[in-house]
Amino acid sequence: MGEILIITGGPIQEAFAQSYISQGNWDLVIAADKGLELCHSCMIVPDLILGDFDSSDQEILSYYQSHYPDRIRRYPSRKNETDTELALNEAFLYPDKEIHILGALGGRIDHMLANISLLQIAVDKKRICYLIDESARxxxxxxxxxxxxxxLSKDLVSILAYGTDVTGLTLEGFAYDTKDFTLPVAGSRGISNYLVSDEGKISFTSGTVLVIETLEY
Structure with a gap:
């Protein structure tokens, strides 16, 4: 299975981003709007650069427009999708590839919540998609x-119900194991569990879970 990297404009530690990018074997790299600045700092030439570019550094954008005009795709500022969703839609055109998104966490809370909701679209399309920064995946x-x-850092994993209650939740290898438990969509149950084995198994009969792995960087 190949991998696609999407770089968006949210805050992220540059040292972590450089390390993460260098460790991947990326079949496609997409820069979404302000994410182009991180690409420039990391000396990366994306395969596709898209967005309305309302938040991009115009000098950096001009450089890529001059040197890689065929890789630029400009959208109007009045549109139904965020630049990150547009980038994700492009990634969906390449089947059977994991999608990794950097810069989608932190910053404006409305953007962060919208980015998390994009993971549901990936689930609906049977795709594996990660949002990553230096603190979590x-x-x-x-x-x-x-x-x-x-x-993991301190072996921490949070497991939340998304959209509807999750039924039949069974956790194995965690400090707080469950068996055939209904995890409600509202409330904080599922926060700050941690692994006590080399691996933790999560199974359930219905629903969708949001898994938050605390990273060590």
Whole structure:
């Protein structure tokens, strides 16, 4: 399975971003609007640069327009999707590839919540999609998953119901294991669990879970 990297304009530690980018084997790199600035700092030439560019550094944008005009796709500022969603839609055109999004967390809370909701679109399309920054990796799933301990900080994992209650939730390998539990969509149940084994198993019978892995960087 290949990997696609989307770089958006939210705050992220540049050192972490450089490290994460260098460790990937990316089949496609997409810069969404202000994310082009991080690409420039990391000396990356994206395969696709898109957005309305209302928040981009115009000098940096001009450089890429001059040197890579065929990679620029400009959208009007009045549109129904955020630049991050437009980038995700492009990634969906490439089947069977994991999608990793940097710069989608932190910053404006409305943008962050919208970015988290984009994970539901990935679930609906049966795609694996991660939102990543130096402190956490988020993903959604509607089927059982296994969490590995080796990349976590303090072994912390939060598991939240998204959209509707999650029924039949069974956790194995966690400090707070459950069996056939209904996780309500409202409330804080599921926050700050942690692994006590090398891996943690999450299974359930219905619903969608948002998994937040605390990273160690």
């Amino acid at each position: 988020l993903f959604m799933t509607d089927h059982p998953v296994v969490i590995q301990k080796d990349h």
